[in-house]
Amino acid sequence: MSAEHLPERAEVLRLAQLSVSFRTATGLVSAAQEVTLSVARGECLGVVGASGAGKSVSFLALLGLLPPNAYVQGSAQFCGAELLGAAARALDRLRGASIGMVFQDPMTSLTPHLTIGKQIAEVVVRHRGVSWAAGRARGEALLTRVHVTDPGRRMGQYPHELSGGMRQRAMIAIALACEPQLLIADEPTTSLDVTIQAQILALLAELKREQGMAMVLITHDLGAVAGVADRVAVMRGGRVIETGPVGVVLKRPRDPYTRALVDCAPQLAPERAPMPDTALAGSEPPLRAVALSLTDVSVEFPVGARWFGRAARLSALRQVSLELAAGESLGVVGESGSGKSTLVRATLQLLRPTTGRVVWMGAALGELPAGELRALRKDLQIIFQDPLGSLDPRLTVGEIVAEPLLVQAPQLTATARAAETAAVLERVGLPARLTGRYPHELSGGECQRVGIARAMILKPRLLVCDEPVSALDTPTQQQIVSLLADLKRESGLSLLFVSHNLALVQRLCERVLVLYLGRMMELGPASQLYAQPLHPYTRELLGAVPIPDPELQPARLSRVLAGEPPSPLNPPSGCAYRTRCPHAIPVCREKVPAWEAVDGARRVACHRWREL
Amino acid sequence: MSEAAVPGGLWRRAGRQLAGNTATRLALTVLILIALVALLGPLWSPWRFDQLDWQHLAVPPGRLAAHWLGTDRLGRDLYVRTLYGVRVSLLISVLASLVSLVIGVTWGAVAGFAGGRTDEWMMRFVDVLYSLPYLFIVIILTTLFQRGSIVVLLLAIGAVGWLTTARIVRGETLALKRREFIEAARALGLSNSSIVVRHIVPNLLGPVAVYATLTIPQMIIFEGFLSFLGLGVQEPHASLGNLINVGAQEMQSAPWMLLTPATFLVVLLICLNVLGDALRDALDPHER
Numbered sequence: 001m002s003a004e005h006l007p008e009r010a011e012v013l014r015l016a017q018l019s020v021s022f023r024t025a026t027g028l029v030s031a032a033q034e035v036t037l038s039v040a041r042g043e044c045l046g047v048v049g050a051s052g053a054g055k056s057v058s059f060l061a062l063l064g065l066l067p068p069n070a071y072v073q074g075s076a077q078f079c080g081a082e083l084l085g086a087a088a089r090a091l092d093r094l095r096g097a098s099i100g101m102v103f104q105d106p107m108t109s110l111t112p113h114l115t116i117g118k119q120i121a122e123v124v125v126r127h128r129g130v131s132w133a134a135g136r137a138r139g140e141a142l143l144t145r146v147h148v149t150d151p152g153r154r155m156g157q158y159p160h161e162l163s164g165g166m167r168q169r170a171m172i173a174i175a176l177a178c179e180p181q182l183l184i185a186d187e188p189t190t191s192l193d194v195t196i197q198a199q200i201l202a203l204l205a206e207l208k209r210e211q212g213m214a215m216v217l218i219t220h221d222l223g224a225v226a227g228v229a230d231r232v233a234v235m236r237g238g239r240v241i242e243t244g245p246v247g248v249v250l251k252r253p254r255d256p257y258t259r260a261l262v263d264c265a266p267q268l269a270p271e272r273a274p275m276p277d278t279a280l281a282g283s284e285p286p287l288r289a290v291a292l293s294l295t296d297v298s299v300e301f302p303v304g305a306r307w308f309g310r311a312a313r314l315s316a317l318r319q320v321s322l323e324l325a326a327g328e329s330l331g332v333v334g335e336s337g338s339g340k341s342t343l344v345r346a347t348l349q350l351l352r353p354t355t356g357r358v359v360w361m362g363a364a365l366g367e368l369p370a371g372e373l374r375a376l377r378k379d380l381q382i383i384f385q386d387p388l389g390s391l392d393p394r395l396t397v398g399e400i401v402a403e404p405l406l407v408q409a410p411q412l413t414a415t416a417r418a419a420e421t422a423a424v425l426e427r428v429g430l431p432a433r434l435t436g437r438y439p440h441e442l443s444g445g446e447c448q449r450v451g452i453a454r455a456m457i458l459k460p461r462l463l464v465c466d467e468p469v470s471a472l473d474t475p476t477q478q479q480i481v482s483l484l485a486d487l488k489r490e491s492g493l494s495l496l497f498v499s500h501n502l503a504l505v506q507r508l509c510e511r512v513l514v515l516y517l518g519r520m521m522e523l524g525p526a527s528q529l530y531a532q533p534l535h536p537y538t539r540e541l542l543g544a545v546p547i548p549d550p551e552l553q554p555a556r557l558s559r560v561l562a563g564e565p566p567s568p569l570n571p572p573s574g575c576a577y578r579t580r581c582p583h584a585i586p587v588c589r590e591k592v593p594a595w596e597a598v599d600g601a602r603r604v605a606c607h608r609w610r611e612l
Numbered sequence: 613m614s615e616a617a618v619p620g621g622l623w624r625r626a627g628r629q630l631a632g633n634t635a636t637r638l639a640l641t642v643l644i645l646i647a648l649v650a651l652l653g654p655l656w657s658p659w660r661f662d663q664l665d666w667q668h669l670a671v672p673p674g675r676l677a678a679h680w681l682g683t684d685r686l687g688r689d690l691y692v693r694t695l696y697g698v699r700v701s702l703l704i705s706v707l708a709s710l711v712s713l714v715i716g717v718t719w720g721a722v723a724g725f726a727g728g729r730t731d732e733w734m735m736r737f738v739d740v741l742y743s744l745p746y747l748f749i750v751i752i753l754t755t756l757f758q759r760g761s762i763v764v765l766l767l768a769i770g771a772v773g774w775l776t777t778a779r780i781v782r783g784e785t786l787a788l789k790r791r792e793f794i795e796a797a798r799a800l801g802l803s804n805s806s807i808v809v810r811h812i813v814p815n816l817l818g819p820v821a822v823y824a825t826l827t828i829p830q831m832i833i834f835e836g837f838l839s840f841l842g843l844g845v846q847e848p849h850a851s852l853g854n855l856i857n858v859g860a861q862e863m864q865s866a867p868w869m870l871l872t873p874a875t876f877l878v879v880l881l882i883c884l885n886v887l888g889d890a891l892r893d894a895l896d897p898h899e900r
Contacts, residue, residue, distance in 0.1 A: 350798055370803075377801035390792035394814045403810075404800045454796070 012182050012214035013062075014038040018074035018084075020054070020061045020238075031057040032238045034074070039182065044208050044215040046229030046246065048222060048261065051444070051473045054238035055218045056186050063099065063184075064091045079181065097127040100175030104187035106167035110159040116143075116170045117155030123177040142173040146203055147562065163564050164336070165196035172203065176211070183207070184216045189224060193335040193500045197224070198544035198560040204228050205557055220473035222265040223546025226250055227553035234258045246550040264478035265548040266503035268530065288325035291494050292347070292462060295321050297356030299342050299518075303569060314569050316342040317518040319356070326461070329488060329495035331505030331512040331526070333541060337565050339518035340498045341385075344466045347496065348380055349373060360462070378408040381455035385467040387447035391439040398435035401425060401453045408458055424457045428483060445476035449483070456487060463488075464496040469504060481507050503545045506530060511601075514538050517568055517576040520595060524602035534604040536612065537577050575607065583608055626818075626894035639886040646880060650698040659689035661696040662848035673868050682868050684858065688848075694872050697850040698880070704765060704851070705831035709824050711770030716777025717813065717820060723778070724785025725808050735782065738775050746772040754843050765844055769834055773827060780823055784816050818895040825888035829881045836877065852877045 020032040032054035039045045047055045060066050062076035062083045076083045078094065095101070103109040111119060120142060121135030130138075136155065143151035146169040159167055168188060175183055185204065189197035205228045208215050217229055225232055225246060232249040234242040234257065242255040253259040299317040317339040324330050332340050346353045349365045358365045360380065365373060384390035391400055402421045405412055412420070422432060428449040439447055448468060455463060465484065469477040485508055488495050499505050505512055505526070512529050514522040514537060522535040533539045540561050547553055563580040566572055572579050578588040585608065593605045606612075630636050658678070659665070665679070665687035673682040673690070681691035723734035750768040757764045788794060789812070797807050832852065838844035839853030840860075847854065852873050859870030 345795075348799055350795055374801035374803065377799060380799070382796070382799045384792045384796060386792050390796045392793045392797075392811050392815070403797075407801050407806070451796070454800075458800075 010041050011038050012041055012079060013216070014075075014077045015058065015062065016075045016077070018058055018061065018072070018076055020057050020066065020073075021071045022067075023069045023071060028071070030238055031070075032061070035235075035238075035240055037233055037240060037243070039214040039216055041181070041214055042208070042212040043231065044204075044217055044229045046225030046232045047216060047218045047235060048220060048225055048232060049235035050220060050475050053235040055235050057238075058235075059184050059186065059216060059218060063095055063101065064088070093127070096123050096174075096180075097178040098181050100177075100180035100183045102168070102171050102175050102183065102185040102188045104190050106164065106171045106191075107159060109171060110167060112159055115156055115158055116162065120155075120170070120174050120177055123174055127178045138177065139173070142176055143170070145176065146170075146173045146207075148173070163196075164192050165199060165564055168192065168196075168200050169203065172200075172207075176207070179211070180213060182214045182216070184218070186218045187220070188217070189221070190219070194502070194546070195335055195500075195540060195544040195561075196564065198546065198557060199562065201227050201546065202557040202560045205554065220475075221546060222250060222262060222474065222548035223267070223553065226548045226550045227546060227557040229550075234261065250548055250550050261475060262548060264475050266474070266477065266501065266507070266545070267547045267549075268503050268506065268542065268545050288327060290323045291326040291328075291361060292324040292496075293322070293359045294343075294347065295357045295359070297321070297343075297346055297353045297358060299339075299346050299351065300354045312569060315518055315571070316568060317346060317353075320515075320518075320520055321356075322513060322520075322523070324462070324494050324496060326494055327488075327492045328511070329497060329509045331509030332496065332498045332515060333500065333502055333505055333512060334515035334521075335500055335565055337517065337568055338515040339568075340500075340515055341466055342518070343515070344382065344464050344496065344498055348377075348382055348464060350382075375408070378404070378458040379461045380464070381458060381460035381462070382464045382466065383448070383451050383455050383468045385470055387444045387451060387471055388439055390451050391447060393439055396436050396438055397425075397430070397442070397450050400439070400450055401457055404454060404458045420457060421453075424453045427487075428453045428456065429479075443476075444472050445479065448472060448476075448480055452480075452483065452487070456491075459491065460493060462494045462496065464498075466498050467500070468497075470500070477504065484508060501545060502530070502541050503547075514541065517565060517571055519576050520603075520605060521577065522602075522604045522606075524598075524604075528602060534598065534602065534609045534612075535577075535606050536581050536583055540580070575605070583612055626891065629894040630890055633890055635886055636890040639883040639890075642879065643883045643887065646698060646876070646883075647702065650695045650702065653695045654692045657689060657692050659692045661693050661850055662688065664688060670862075670866050670869075672866070673872070681872055682866075684869055685862065685866075690869065690872055693850045694852075694855060694876060697852045697855045697873055698876055700762070700845055700849065700851040701832050701835055701853070701877075702880075704762060704769065704835045704845075705828045707766050708769040708773055708831045708835075709827045711766060712773030712777050712827065713820065713824055715770070716774035717781050717816065719774065720778040720781025720783075721785050721808055721812055721816065724782040725789055725804065725812060727786075727789070731782070735779075738778055741771075742775055750838060750843060762845070765835065765838065768838075769831055772834075773831065777820070777823060777827075780819065781816055784819055785812055788812055788815055822888060822892040822895055825884060825891050829884040829888075832877065832880060832884075852880075 015035050015037045018032060018035040021028045021030045035058045037045065049055050061070065061072045066072065072084055078099065117136055117139050120139035121132055124130060124135040124138045125132055140151045140155055143154055148154050148166060148169050154162065154166070162170065189200050192200065201224055204215065204217065208228065217225060219225060229246050232244065232246050233240050234249065234255065236257050242249060242253065242258050249258060250262055253262055296319045297317060298315065298319055301314045301316055303312045303314045320343060322330065332343060334340050345351045347358055349358065352366065363376065368376065398421055401424060402417050405417050405420060425432065425435065430446060430449050430453065434442065434446065442450065469480050472480065481504060495508065497505060497508050509526055512524065512526050513520060514535060516537050521537050522529065529538065530542065533542055543556060543559060547556065561580065561582065566579055574590050575588040575593050578584040581588065587607050593607045595603055595605050597603050665683060668676060668679060668683050669687045670685050671679055671683045673680060679689050679691065681694065683689055719734060723731045749771065753768045754764055794807060794811055797811050802810065835844055835851060836853030836856060839851050840857040845851035845854050855873035856870060856877065859873060862869045
């Protein structure tokens with residue numbers, strides 16, 4: 001490994017020849033090999049790579065946070081002091097005070113039974129030795145610093161009372177509590193919606209600029225790196241394969257793997273020539289027969305129901321109507337809480353709509369007897385968000401994939417079933433040797449392929465994908481999306497693809513529906529919607545998509561809008577989006593905007609779309 | 613990391629982990645030995661469990677080759693009686709656990725999966741049974757029917773035991789029901805009953821198996837307790853409970869009459885508890 005080019009500024013962290021391996025029942029497993037990296041004051045180092053590339057492990061190692069079966073070699077110097085082998089007491093003083101950490105899942109890294117205020121103040125009290133009152137005051141100042149609205153009230157709230165974005169901000173506030181010299185953010189935005197992702201990234205960029213601390217951003221998302229990092233290290237299989245300034249690595253990658261990573265990063269491509277997947281976009285969809293239609297579908301959930309007293313009603317989906325032609329693909333986009341998953345489940349009658357009709361090939365699904373609906377399900381299949389959670393842990397891959405046949409085609413012999421299973425496994429790109437494995441032995445991408453195989457074995461005519469790639473890293477996302485595109489082209493099925501990321505939808509879908517708080521905001525052909533969004537919310541979603549271009553992304557981040565969706569229990573009057581809309585005027589508060597048709601295929605619900 | 617490294621299904625992995633633990637292997641060996649001896653041991657003795665030997669009343673162990681564990685006040689061979697008692701105790705506890713498992717798993721899984729009103733009523737019924745003093749139920753059952761009958765005893769113990777199983781199973785089912793693979797099964801067109809049979813119950817077996825291994829010793833104690841009170845197995849039949857009962861009365865003059873069955877009981881309980889604990893560790897998803 002060549003010596004790192006030394007930057008002029010003071011080095012805060014220097015990893016040299018750091019190797020990590022784990023002792024397991026099957027022998028020593030290497031997780032990171034000879035990692036050599038450095039971070040200077042005021043600099044952000046982005047560490048990218050697929051999951052299992054050794055990104056997190058390398059940095060957990062220097063903090064002494066690895067399990068006891070880990071074996072660490074090499075050197076990790078923080079401001080000149082060696083961290084590896086340092087006494088636990090010394091590490092305790094560093095962690096939280098000089099080195100702040102932000103983890104991926106803010107729900108699990110915050111203690112559920114303590115208020116946010118207490119958790120922030122605790123760090124200050126512990127490391128600075130100040131009084132609790134002073135710690136609290138500092139905590140409130142920190143929450144203000146990370147742009148938490150109404151910090152005084154948030155201090156008294158528990159983690160579960162905050163939204164994901166707020167929790168991540170609170171995590172960052174804790175990490176910043178003692179003005180650390182180094183902030184390590186391990187996949188800080190992976191579990192968040194694109195809009196909130198963009199807000200958190202914008203916050204990190206701002207902190208880096210204004211606090212002048214060193215920062216390490218560990219992520220699989222090149223878009224995140226492009227907006228915040230100054231230098232990038234690409235890791236693969238436990239090794240650093242390429243390092244350099246962000247502009248050089250992302251624009252002119254030397255290593256073929258880096259090039260592949262850059263190529264597969266989801267990006268908005270309105271100016272690019274349409275990709276083969278979207279070749280159908282814009283071609284005569286009206287000629288095809290309508291396969292699926294939803295008319296005024298609303299779903300309400302009773303909340304807080306008790307034996308006595310009336311439950312509040314949460315409106316998850318309000319009067320959604322859409323049509324999907326045979327062989328067409330429709331993307332449904334929105335943040336969490338926008339009703340995407342509810343729409344999917346109502347479509348498949350996994351939950352009953354409160355009002356409205358779902359018609360599939362002329363049959364109103366809600367009115368079918370249970371037996372007929374079950375038989376019809378072989379046409380309507382679904383792929384879930386959580387690749388591992390959607391597979392029964394007690395069944396092997398072969399049993400999971402064959403199960404639909406047992407249910408829908410019980411007349412098949414065992415041999416015929418095995419043959420079909422083998423064929424569909426091969427089609428989704430899973431090697432036959434995995435047939436006898438259990439889900440927990442597979443990677444996330446493999447699990448999702450099993451889920452796709454299970455859905456495809458019945459040769460469905462409608463495939464509903466509920467955030468099928470959100471839980472996967474970028475290269476795997478790309479592979480799964482390509483697989484779905486291939487399957488769609490081959491079998492001519494209709495696709496309902498749900499995602500919070502507009503960039504993913506663009507690769508797969510001919511039309512896009514934008515939902516917000518269970519209401520339809522905009523619907524239109526993908527090509528037009530991306531090139532010229534009519535609704536301000538669509539614009540916000542488009543602006544939030546992280547694009548892996550270090551020249552554009554920092555400026556895009558600085559334009560990110562603040563604000564989170566309001567509670568669906570208490571939606572705003574008039575236009576649901578008005579509380580976040582930069583263009584809101586008094587009429588938006590008073591009147592619900594009409595679902596207006598715009599030049600034929602497009603529709604939008606906004607009072608001001610004409611002027612904007 | 614460690615999760616991906618362990619191949620095989622849940623049971624195979626649990627089995628491997630159990631086999632790797634010395635304490636568990638020892639407990640299992642001792643348990644099998646006791647079961648074998650209880651089953652076959654009496655064959656080598658000329659005495660039957662209720663046969664009286666008027667020449668040798670209350671002989672201490674080691675005095676006579678014919679009664680090497682001694683005799684009781686009536687001259688019955690303690691070796692045969694203790695093994696017979698182990699047999700009865702094991703039989704009752706295993707069968708009672710099975711009865712409570714079958715009822716408890718079915719009740720809990722159905723209540724948890726059905727949810728809503730059905731769940732409310734089914735679980736309130738469990739609560740009502742919980743609130744009745746169980747000893748009272750057992751006394752009524754044993755006086756209504758034949759006292760000391762093993763079937764009645766089984767029913768009585770099982771009737772109390774399934775309540776906790778049902779609660780545990782319902783809780784697990786509620787958690788399972790929200791998992792995506794259950795929704796996936798529904799989307800495939802499985803009926804509710806097939807979902808329960810194919811996907812809910814197999815996933816319940818882990819926690820249930822642990823609970824069962826830990827219930828068997830409880831059942832042994834409970835049976836002993838009932839027999840001790842004179843509500844369980846009746847003389848001349850023997851169970852560990854009534855042997856200890858009789859032995860306790862003779863504690864000062866003939867301590868061996870208490871020590872022999874008590875030792876067996878203690879060893880059995882320790883082995884079963886060690887096994888249950890190990891099984892819980894092996895099947896616990898957090899330990900994997």
